Amino acid sequence: xxxxxxxxxxxxxxxxxxxxxxxxxxxxxxxxxxxxxxxxxxxxxxxxxxxxxxxxxxxxxxxxxxxxxxxxxxxxxxxxxxxxxxxxxxxxxxxxxxxxxxxxxxxxxxxxxxxxxxxxxxxxxxxxxxxxxxxxxxxxxxxxxxxxxxxxxxxxxxxxxxxxxxxxxxxxxxxxxxxxxxxxxxxxxxxxxxxxxxxxxxxxxxxxxxxxxxxxxxxxxxxxxxxxxxx
Amino acid sequence: xxxxxxxxxxxxxxxxxxxxxxxxxxxxxxxxxxxxxxxxxxxxxxxxxxxxxxxxxxxxxxxxxxxxxxxxxxxxxxxxxxxxxxxxxxxxxxxxxxxxxxxxxxxxxxxxxxxxxxxxxxxxxxxxxxxxxxxxxxxxxxxxxxxxxxxxxxxxxxxxxxxxxxxxxxxxxxxxxxxxxxxxxxxxxxxxxxxxxxxxxxxxxxxxxxxxxxxxxxxxxxxxxxxxxxxxxxxx
Numbered sequence: 001x002x003x004x005x006x007x008x009x010x011x012x013x014x015x016x017x018x019x020x021x022x023x024x025x026x027x028x029x030x031x032x033x034x035x036x037x038x039x040x041x042x043x044x045x046x047x048x049x050x051x052x053x054x055x056x057x058x059x060x061x062x063x064x065x066x067x068x069x070x071x072x073x074x075x076x077x078x079x080x081x082x083x084x085x086x087x088x089x090x091x092x093x094x095x096x097x098x099x100x101x102x103x104x105x106x107x108x109x110x111x112x113x114x115x116x117x118x119x120x121x122x123x124x125x126x127x128x129x130x131x132x133x134x135x136x137x138x139x140x141x142x143x144x145x146x147x148x149x150x151x152x153x154x155x156x157x158x159x160x161x162x163x164x165x166x167x168x169x170x171x172x173x174x175x176x177x178x179x180x181x182x183x184x185x186x187x188x189x190x191x192x193x194x195x196x197x198x199x200x201x202x203x204x205x206x207x208x209x210x211x212x213x214x215x216x217x218x219x220x221x222x223x224x225x226x227x228x229x230x231x
Numbered sequence: 232x233x234x235x236x237x238x239x240x241x242x243x244x245x246x247x248x249x250x251x252x253x254x255x256x257x258x259x260x261x262x263x264x265x266x267x268x269x270x271x272x273x274x275x276x277x278x279x280x281x282x283x284x285x286x287x288x289x290x291x292x293x294x295x296x297x298x299x300x301x302x303x304x305x306x307x308x309x310x311x312x313x314x315x316x317x318x319x320x321x322x323x324x325x326x327x328x329x330x331x332x333x334x335x336x337x338x339x340x341x342x343x344x345x346x347x348x349x350x351x352x353x354x355x356x357x358x359x360x361x362x363x364x365x366x367x368x369x370x371x372x373x374x375x376x377x378x379x380x381x382x383x384x385x386x387x388x389x390x391x392x393x394x395x396x397x398x399x400x401x402x403x404x405x406x407x408x409x410x411x412x413x414x415x416x417x418x419x420x421x422x423x424x425x426x427x428x429x430x431x432x433x434x435x436x437x438x439x440x441x442x443x444x445x446x447x448x449x450x451x452x453x454x455x456x457x458x459x460x461x462x463x464x465x466x467x
Contacts, residue, residue, distance in 0.1 A: 013416075036377075086341035
C-alpha cells in the first residue's frame with residue numbers, strides 16, 4: 001500500500017485528469033481528452049491507466065475470495081449460503097472435503113451455521129463455494145459481525161498487523177472474510193472488545209494514526225505485540 | 232399587492248441556505264442529508280440486493296426503486312402516514328430522474344432501494360429528495376455516469392424566481408404561482424425531470440429553464456463538497 005501518497009477522492013461525473021496519454025481503467029471512462037470518474041472513490045494515478053479504488057458499496061465477488069458465509073437453506077445436493085450483496089451462494093456437497101451422509105446434510109451444516117469458504121466459480125448472479133482448501137470449514141461458536149467489505153484490507157493491516165494486534169490483545173480467534181463478514185471467537189469480554197476494535201478500525205479507516213488509536217483502545221499490554229509486527 | 236420582493240428577502244435567483252452531509256444513516260450502504268432552508272430530506276440507499284417478487288426481475292439489468300415518504304410531523308397539518316397518490320408519483324419521478332445516470336447493467340436481476348424521508352417540508356421537497364438521493368447513490372458506491380442536481384423554479388406573479396418556499400407556492404394575486412421542479416445532470420447538462428404546475432408561456436418557460444440550469448450548477452457544487460467530506464450548514 002502506498003499510504004504516503006495522497007489519493008484524491010472523486011465523485012461520479014468528475015473529470016479526473018485531462019491528458020491524451022492516460023488511459024481509462026476501473027470505473028472510469030474517456031470522453032475526448034478527459035478521464036471521467038464513474039464511481040465514488042479514491043483515484044489511483046500511479047500508472048498510465050487511471051483507475052478508481054472504491055471506498056464504499058457492496059461486496060463484489062471475485063474467484064478465489066475467501067469469505068465467511070452463513071447457511072440460509074439446505075437442499076438435497078448442498079447448502080445455500082448468505083454471502084452479502086446481490087448474489088446467491090451455493091456450496092455443493094461434492095465440494096466438502098470429508099464424507100457426509102447425503103440424507104443428513106444438516107448434521108454438517110445446519111441453518112444459521114457459519115463457514116469459512118472460498119469462491120470457486122462465479123455465474124451471472126450466483127457464486128459457487130468450495131471447502132477444499134486449507135483452513136476452510138465450519139466455524140463453531142463465536143459471533144459474526146458485518147463490516148464494509150472495502151474496509152477489510154484496513155482491518156487486516158499490513159501483513160496482518162492490525163488483525164494480529166486485535167487478536168493478541170483480546171485473546172480471540174478472528175476470521176475476516178473478504179465479503180465483510182467477520183467471525184470472532186474468544187471469551188465474552190474478548191469478543192466484545194475485538195468487535196468494538198474492528199468497528200473502530202472501520203470508522204477511523206481514512207484517518208492517520210490508526211494503529212496508535214487501536215492500541216490505545218485495546219489498552220497497554222498490546223505494545224510488545226505491535227513492535228514485533230512492525231519490525 | 233404585486234409581487235416585488237420575496238417573503239424571505241432573498242434575491243430572485245438566490246437559493247435558500249443549504250445544509251448537506253453524507254453518511255447520516257450508519258446502517259445503509261449509502262446515505263445523505265440535503266436541506267433547502269426549512270425543507271429537509273434524508274435519503275438512504277440499500278443494495279444492489281436480491282429483487283423480490285421474482286416477476287419484477289429483469290435478466291439484463293437491475294432496477295432502481297425509490298420510496299418517497301413525507302413524515303407525519305413534516306408539515307403544519309399532520310400528514311397521514313403511509314403511501315399516498317402523491318408519494319407514489321414523486322417516488323416514480325425520482326426513479327425516472329435518477330435511472331438515466333445510474334448504471335444498472337452491472338447487477339442484473341437486482342434492485343437498488345432508495346428511501347427518501349422528508350423530515351421537514353417547506354416546498355420543493357421532491358428537489359431536496361432527488362439531491363439527497365443522488366448523493367446517497369454516489370456514497371453507496373453505485374456506478375453512475377454523473378450526478379444530478381434538482382431545483383424548483385417558480386413564476387410568481389410575473390417574476391421568475393429560484394427555489395420557491397411555501398408562501399410563494401401559494402401566491403394568489405396577479406398571475407398567481409407556477410411551480411417548476413427541474414433536475415439536470417452534471418456533465419451532459421441533460422434534463423432528466425421537469426414538472427410544471429400552473430400556467431406559463433413558452434418564452435417564460437425557457438427563461439425558467441435557464442434560471443434552473445444556473446441554480447443546478449450551484450447545487451452541484453454543494454453536493455460535490457459534501458461528498459468529499461465537508462459538512463455544510465448555512466442554516467442559522
